[in-house]
Amino acid sequence: MDRYSRQQRFAPIGATGQQRIREKRVLVVGAGALGAANAETLVRAGVGKITIVDRDYVEWSNLQRQQLYTEEDAIKRLPKAMAAATHLRAINSDVVIEPIVADADARLLEYLVARDRPHVIIDSTDNFDVRMIINDVSQKYAVPWIYGACVGSYGLSYVIIPHETPCLRCLLEEVPLGVATCDTAGIISPVVHMVVAHQTAEALKILVNDERINRKLVSFDIWRGQYRMIDVKRIKKDGCPSCGDKRTYPALQYENETKFAVLCGRDTVQIRPAQRDGWEWTTLISFLQQQGIQVERNDYLFSFTVDWHRFVVFFDGRVFIHGTNDIQEAKRLYYQYLG
Amino acid sequence: MRCIINGETIELPHHVRTVAQLLRHFHIHEKIAIVEINMDIVPKDNYEQRAIADGDRIEIVHFVGGG
Numbered sequence: 001m002d003r004y005s006r007q008q009r010f011a012p013i014g015a016t017g018q019q020r021i022r023e024k025r026v027l028v029v030g031a032g033a034l035g036a037a038n039a040e041t042l043v044r045a046g047v048g049k050i051t052i053v054d055r056d057y058v059e060w061s062n063l064q065r066q067q068l069y070t071e072e073d074a075i076k077r078l079p080k081a082m083a084a085a086t087h088l089r090a091i092n093s094d095v096v097i098e099p100i101v102a103d104a105d106a107r108l109l110e111y112l113v114a115r116d117r118p119h120v121i122i123d124s125t126d127n128f129d130v131r132m133i134i135n136d137v138s139q140k141y142a143v144p145w146i147y148g149a150c151v152g153s154y155g156l157s158y159v160i161i162p163h164e165t166p167c168l169r170c171l172l173e174e175v176p177l178g179v180a181t182c183d184t185a186g187i188i189s190p191v192v193h194m195v196v197a198h199q200t201a202e203a204l205k206i207l208v209n210d211e212r213i214n215r216k217l218v219s220f221d222i223w224r225g226q227y228r229m230i231d232v233k234r235i236k237k238d239g240c241p242s243c244g245d246k247r248t249y250p251a252l253q254y255e256n257e258t259k260f261a262v263l264c265g266r267d268t269v270q271i272r273p274a275q276r277d278g279w280e281w282t283t284l285i286s287f288l289q290q291q292g293i294q295v296e297r298n299d300y301l302f303s304f305t306v307d308w309h310r311f312v313v314f315f316d317g318r319v320f321i322h323g324t325n326d327i328q329e330a331k332r333l334y335y336q337y338l339g
Numbered sequence: 340m341r342c343i344i345n346g347e348t349i350e351l352p353h354h355v356r357t358v359a360q361l362l363r364h365f366h367i368h369e370k371i372a373i374v375e376i377n378m379d380i381v382p383k384d385n386y387e388q389r390a391i392a393d394g395d396r397i398e399i400v401h402f403v404g405g406g
């Protein structure tokens with residue numbers, strides 16, 4: 001197996017480590033900049049299986065840093081998970097790649113983790129709601145996860161090992177609101193790779209059972225030349241609702257209502273209906289066409305524009321309404337055209 | 340008072356004497372910040388009491404959501 005020879009020659013991995021990597025399963029949540037780079041690195045490293053979950057589709061503004069995607073993916077508006085799977089399979093056909101086009105909600109993540117018992121979960125999401133779900137699933141099923149995030153030229157990474165390191169909820173007493181996002185503060189590709197380098201190095205250590213996992217919170221600013229590691233073990237909380245003695249996993253309490261969420265800085269509202277089955281898309285599309293609305297579709301979604309609002313409807317029921325940050329307006333538009 | 344914050348020497352105004360005041364000074368919400376003084380992490384419930392001193396090396400880590 002010449003393919004992995006250089007990785008095997010690296011003493012801490014070796015032939016035994018390579019065999020272990022081959023037998024492992026990884027769940028990557030998010031297929032944006034972090035997800036694409038994490039998935040590519042782990043697929044090249046030869047993991048057994050990767051499941052990659054993402055709700056979004058490829059757009060032109062992604063191509064500057066989301067390394068798996070091509071112009072063709074953006075032209076076709078392919079869902080990121082599907083486009084990623086195609087490219088990942090071309091990179092390494094040994095790896096089982098499972099793309100999932102869906103919002104990474106509590107129900108889905110808990111299902112995937114209970115089903116597959118992945119050996120590590122890689123956070124490549126862009127928001128703390130999903131991270132808190134990952135955090136609770138990780139604790140409930142005792143699967144380590146690796147937080148990664150970046151904006152501008154600043155990035156962070158941190159490994160959460162259940163029963164050992166403080167969890168994300170220990171570190172963060174509340175979900176940060178209104179923090180800078182890639183859309184408002186921009187982002188440069190090198191910081192993505194620095195975050196991913198930390199996440200994948202720790203993932204490889206976990207996969208080969210190496211004890212030298214970095215338990216510190218790592219943060220850096222690659223433009224200003226700052227790099228620091230902080231030992232956070234003292235802030236593990238006994239009373240933490242996610243990892244403490246009387247844990248309740250607050251992020252896993254399922255909700256059964258249609259959810260409207262502003263996608264930060266994107267001038268977009270996402271609608272996630274509670275009920276997912278039985279959508280009559282063909283009927284709906286012809287109904288829209290009868291009203292003179294031009295509908296474009298591919299295998300995963302259809303889209304149309306009314307005034308200055310673009311609707312993107314995924315066949316799993318989720319809808320993006322672009323051109324608004326106003327939940328009330330989005331609700332009105334949603335029920336008017338799709339309700 | 341002069342402290343080294345995230346590697347940069349910064350002159351702090353007189354009214355900044357505790358970790359909580361420091362975070363307020365930099366407009367950082369205390370519940371989402373991790374603060375380390377001289378290589379020692381400060382528990383969040385100590386932010387109001389924990390004094391900072393001239394020459395302290397302070398690291399403030401803030402979380403971001405992007406990816």
Ligand SMILES: [Zn+2]
Pocket residue numbers: 166167168169170171237240241242243244
């Ligand atoms: Zn905790």
